Amino acid sequence: MQYLAAKYQTRARDLRQRLREDRQKQYTSLLSAVRRIQAVFRRRQLIRRKKAEEARANQKAALVLCDFGRRVVTIMAAKKELSRRVSYLLQLLICRVAKVMCHCCKCLIGPSMLASDLSCMADEAKKVIAGGADYLHLDVMDGHFVPNITWGPPVIKHLRKHCPDIFFDCHMMVSNPEQWVQEIKDAGGDQYTFHLEAARDPAGLIEQIKATGMRVGMALRPGTPIEDALPWVDSVDVVLVMTVEPGFGGQKFMADMMPKVAYLRAKCPEKDIEVDGGLGPATVDAAARAGANMIVAGSSVFNSEVPAKVIAALRRSVEKLGNGKSEEELTELPS
Ligand SMILES: O=C(CO)[C@@H](O)[C@H](O)COP(=O)(O)O
Incomplete structure (x- = not known):
């Protein structure tokens, strides 16, 4: 009996020892796998930081x-x-x-709802969101600052019910931008872009928008020199360089606005710079090369049979010519 008990005790001890060793081995290999992954991440981070520097x-x-x-x-x-x-x-x-290119600002594509079939705006919005849109560009026009009228806070509020998660970039082509800040916020706006030409007190307006928690955008008509914007650039989140006269979709892209974008990009490497008007796969390269990272596109996206393809093509251009990514790193084109 004693002999048997001793035998089983020894066996149990051996088994426990083996189990301990196995666990130790598993733990060591898991630890080294984690360390390897950490090293890869660290290396990638270093490369990214070096590129940014x-x-x-x-x-x-x-x-x-x-x-x-x-x-x-x-x-x-x-x-x-x-x-x-x-x-x-x-x-x-x-x-x-001067090689003003390569920035680390994230490329964002915002279809302009003005070019959508407005009789079914919510469905149109859902279509481009499914196609990869990062945000929706909503043109608010008052018939005074621009010779056209679109919609205001009530329409935005209803659209928000159908699209609860997407970012709403509200481009306020209105004569009195101070008047609508709270209404747009309450309707579900995430960004309030005012026109510098319409603002009586840009600093006050910027503070008013910031107080609501919305991002601040400042838009410039084609005729407004970039120098006029410089005093406010540091206080806003986005500068919108209009590449058509504001008021209507489907106009020709103004390539001669690109020096404004390039100058701004050189001055503010980390600022969001948005372009709007006449942008599509045929024109986006000039904007991407100049340093724009937020691309508003209306007709090119909504007139396409496959909006996802256009959105991906716009994104690839910014990634390649603006972010300097290699061919393998670019967003894939949907088949
Ligand atoms: O603000 C405007 C026009 O005022 C733009 O948002 C246009 O709606 C862009 O449309 P496309 O030129 O891309 O068709």
Whole structure:
């Protein structure tokens, strides 16, 4: 009996020992797997940080070059030695030579609902959300600041019920932007973009918008020089550079607005820069190269049989020409 008990005790001890060793082995291999994964993440983070630092250094040098070039061109244009168009082209060239590109701002695509079939706005919104839209661009027009009327807070409020999660970027083409801040917030707006040309007290308006918790956007008509916006750029979240005269969809993209975008990108490497008007797969490259990261597109998205394809094409352009991603890192085009 004693012999048997001793035998089983020894066996049980051996078994416990083996179990302990197995657990130890499993734990060690799990630990080394976790360490390997951590190392990969750390390496990726380092590469990303290095790229961002390089981009920032390039942009600083580019900014000095841009500033100098633009000053010369502006002085010449003021002395009527250069036409406005030639001066813009020269500025664009200066920005290009200065390699104002590659930023780390996330690419966001916002279909403009103005181009949708407004008799079934909610379904149209759901269609582009399913197609990969990052946000919806909602053009509020009052028939005074622009020669067209669209919708206001009540329509936005109803749309919000159908699309509870998507970001609403409200582009306020109105003469009195101070009047609608709270209404837009209450209707479900996430971003309030006012036109600098319409604001009586931009600093006060920016504070008013911020107090509601909405993101602040500042839009510029094509004729407004970028210099007019500089005092407010640091206080807003997004600068919207209009690439058509505001008021209507389906207009021709104004490539001569790109120096504004490039200049702004060089000055503010981390700011969201939005472009709006005439953007589609055929025109987006110029905007992406100049440094825009938020792309509003109406007709090109809603007139397409497959909006998801257009949205992906716009995104790829910004990722490639703006973020400097390699071919393998780009968003895949849907089949
Ligand atoms: O704000 C506006 C027009 O004022 C834009 O949002 C347009 O709605 C863009 O439409 P497409 O030019 O892309 O068709």
